Amino acid sequence: xxxxxxxxGKIIPVTLVxxxxxxxxxxxxxxMKVVLSGISKGKGFAGVMKRWGFRGGPAxxxxxxxxxxxxxxxxxxxxxxVYKGKKMAGRLGGDRVTIKGLKIVEVSLENNLxxxxxxxxxxxxxRLMLTGAEVEK
Numbered sequence: 001x002x003x004x005x006x007x008x009g010k011i012i013p014v015t016l017v018x019x020x021x022x023x024x025x026x027x028x029x030x031x032m033k034v035v036l037s038g039i040s041k042g043k044g045f046a047g048v049m050k051r052w053g054f055r056g057g058p059a060x061x062x063x064x065x066x067x068x069x070x071x072x073x074x075x076x077x078x079x080x081x082v083y084k085g086k087k088m089a090g091r092l093g094g095d096r097v098t099i100k101g102l103k104i105v106e107v108s109l110e111n112n113l114x115x116x117x118x119x120x121x122x123x124x125x126x127r128l129m130l131t132g133a134e135v136e137k
Contacts, residue, residue, distance in 0.1 A: 001119060004105055014105050014115040017128060022112045028132060032104045035131040038122035042094035052087045097121035 003011050017036075019025055028034070048054040048070040057066045070089070074082045099120060106115040120128060 002115070004115060012105055012117055013119070014117055015120045017114045017116055017120070017130065018112055019114065019130075022109075025107055025109050025112055025114060028104050028107055028114055028130075030104055030107060032132060034102050034104060034116065035098060035100045036102055036116065036120050037096060037098040037129040037131075038120060038126055040093045040095055040097045040121045041123050043092040045090065046092035047089045048087060051089060051092045054087075 001013055001015050003013050006012055043050070047068055049056055049068050054070060056068050057063045057071065059067065070087075073086060073088065099118070102120070103117045104114060105117050107113075108115075114130075116130075122128065
């Protein structure tokens with residue numbers, strides 16, 4: 001990410017996006033709202049605290065080895081199973097993420113760069129799909 005200053009001196013965080021085709025820079029204009037899609041950074045196998053933001057167990061009352069565990073994952077004999085969709089440990093990231101409502105702050109035709117307000121999904125030099133919308137008034 002980078003930053004630019006507007007006419008009032010306010011800092012605007014931007015992400016520099018370089019289209020594959022230099023002619024694509026001319027298709028976008030300053031102030032245009034866009035939708036960006038990309039693949040988020042993969043974080044590998046993650047526990048429930050990192051993946052879902054679980055609070056964890058108590059640090060006292062005899063809990064010496066369950067500080068980062070999920071706690072109970074289901075009832076007893078009825079229903080006798082774990083419900084589908086239960087938030088548990090597993091692979092985190094590497095999913096398609098779409099961010100809507102980002103604005104084009106600056107377009108540089110000579111450098112083949114588009115400056116988009118805010119953060120975009122994925123790692124550096126990752127692929128993004130940019131879809132245009134109407135120009136804001």
